[in-house]
Amino acid sequence: MESILVLAHTEADGSLAKPALEALAAALALGGEVTVGLAGATANANAIGGCGAMRFLAVTGDAFAQPRYSTDAAAAEALCRASGAAIVIAPHTSRWARALSGVALRLGGRVDTHATAIGVQNSVPAVTRWFYRQRMEGVLTRSQRPWMILLDAGCVASWTGAPAAATLESVPVEVPATRTTALGAEATQADQQTIRTDAKLLFVAGAGWTKKQGDGTVHGAEAEELILGFLRTSQASLGGSKSLVDLSGEGQPVLGFMTHLNQIGQTGSTPRHPKGLSTCCHGEEPHAVGWRFIGERRAVNLDPNCGWARGKADVLYIADAFAVVRELNRLLG
Numbered sequence: 001m002e003s004i005l006v007l008a009h010t011e012a013d014g015s016l017a018k019p020a021l022e023a024l025a026a027a028l029a030l031g032g033e034v035t036v037g038l039a040g041a042t043a044n045a046n047a048i049g050g051c052g053a054m055r056f057l058a059v060t061g062d063a064f065a066q067p068r069y070s071t072d073a074a075a076a077e078a079l080c081r082a083s084g085a086a087i088v089i090a091p092h093t094s095r096w097a098r099a100l101s102g103v104a105l106r107l108g109g110r111v112d113t114h115a116t117a118i119g120v121q122n123s124v125p126a127v128t129r130w131f132y133r134q135r136m137e138g139v140l141t142r143s144q145r146p147w148m149i150l151l152d153a154g155c156v157a158s159w160t161g162a163p164a165a166a167t168l169e170s171v172p173v174e175v176p177a178t179r180t181t182a183l184g185a186e187a188t189q190a191d192q193q194t195i196r197t198d199a200k201l202l203f204v205a206g207a208g209w210t211k212k213q214g215d216g217t218v219h220g221a222e223a224e225e226l227i228l229g230f231l232r233t234s235q236a237s238l239g240g241s242k243s244l245v246d247l248s249g250e251g252q253p254v255l256g257f258m259t260h261l262n263q264i265g266q267t268g269s270t271p272r273h274p275k276g277l278s279t280c281c282h283g284e285e286p287h288a289v290g291w292r293f294i295g296e297r298r299a300v301n302l303d304p305n306c307g308w309a310r311g312k313a314d315v316l317y318i319a320d321a322f323a324v325v326r327e328l329n330r331l332l333g
């Protein structure tokens with residue numbers, strides 16, 4: 001097997017986050033000689049010191065703390081050159097996704113994004129990824145090197161092992177001229193955060209929550225209260241159908257917490273969670289594409305003929321989602 005570089009950003013304290021540990025596990029499983037390359041304000045590889053990597057390289061300094069194309073690309077380029085690796089595996093974070101295509105161009109290599117598995121075919125590395133918005137799966141190899149592979153989060157179990165002292169080799173980088181200065185971060189408060197990529201459950205809300213119900217009226221306020229209550233107690237992640245997120249995007253007074261970031265489906269996201277519960281949702285795109293990677297899928301719909309819920313859910317409850325979620329919230333207490 002060819003030499004492999006695992007590229008990772010460090011957290012503020014120098015440690016590695018889960019997606020980086022997943023990329024490390026994928027690289028080690030390939031069986032080649034592995035080098036780890038870290039970039040960030042500071043780096044500490046002791047937590048992965050026992051992973052069996054041959055070298056631990058680091059580009060550190062305040063300039064490399066903030067996500068920024070110019071500094072991220074400079075750090076990655078220096079780490080790739082210092083390692084001389086033929087295969088570069090990095091977690092598909094927004095930072096690496098933005099920077100690594102440029103780095104591949106500088107190095108005369110190639111890049112592939114959204115890999116879901118990295119294996120060996122005919123003795124050479126082979127990348128699995130989905131095409132046409134997750135409808136077809138393909139396996140590809142490449143002759144060009146370095147080959148940079150961005151691995152999607154949640155596809156490989158993280159590397160775990162005992163910590164051991166790891167000696168970091170510092171790789172010097174001349175900080176490029178930058179035009180972007182980070183002034184600070186404005187984050188949603190933790191209890192208002194509805195997208196939780198590590199949650200065990202994806203809760204999908206469809207436009208039915210905003211439709212006239214049996215009594216001939218819309219129950220938007222109650223829908224909001226029930227959904228937020230369920231998310232609070234279950235810590236599920238919230239997905240929405242396109243119809244629903246478009247509605248709140250138009251400023252209508254229903255489900256104000258729902259944004260386009262929540263949308264799942266062909267023109268939304270395809271998250272990975274062990275379980276999914278779709279409610280008041282009928283569309284093909286959320287059911288066929290949006291939750292393709294959900295392990296166990298259940299749906300609640302008033303309509304027994306809802307074709308997509310019937311076709312794609314493992315269990316379909318013909319029930320009123322208001323009543324179901326109200327009862328769930330009571331049970332979860």
Ligand SMILES: Cc1cc2nc3c(=O)[nH]c(=O)nc-3n(C[C@H](O)[C@H](O)[C@H](O)COP(=O)(O)OP(=O)(O)OC[C@H]3O[C@@H](n4cnc5c(N)ncnc54)[C@H](O)[C@@H]3O)c2cc1C
Binds near residue numbers: 268279285300
């Ligand atoms: C090019 C293209 C791309 C698209 N991409 C996406 C995409 O990425 N994601 C996406 O979601 N859509 C996408 N769509 C739209 C998609 O085809 C559907 O129109 C949309 O998903 C429907 O949303 P919905 O199921 O929430 O609403 P509706 O179709 O209005 O369904 C509402 C459902 O709620 C049920 N319901 C109502 N009240 C209750 C209750 N009390 N209890 C239980 N059930 C109840 C009804 O029976 C109904 O089945 C795309 C369309 C196109 C053309």
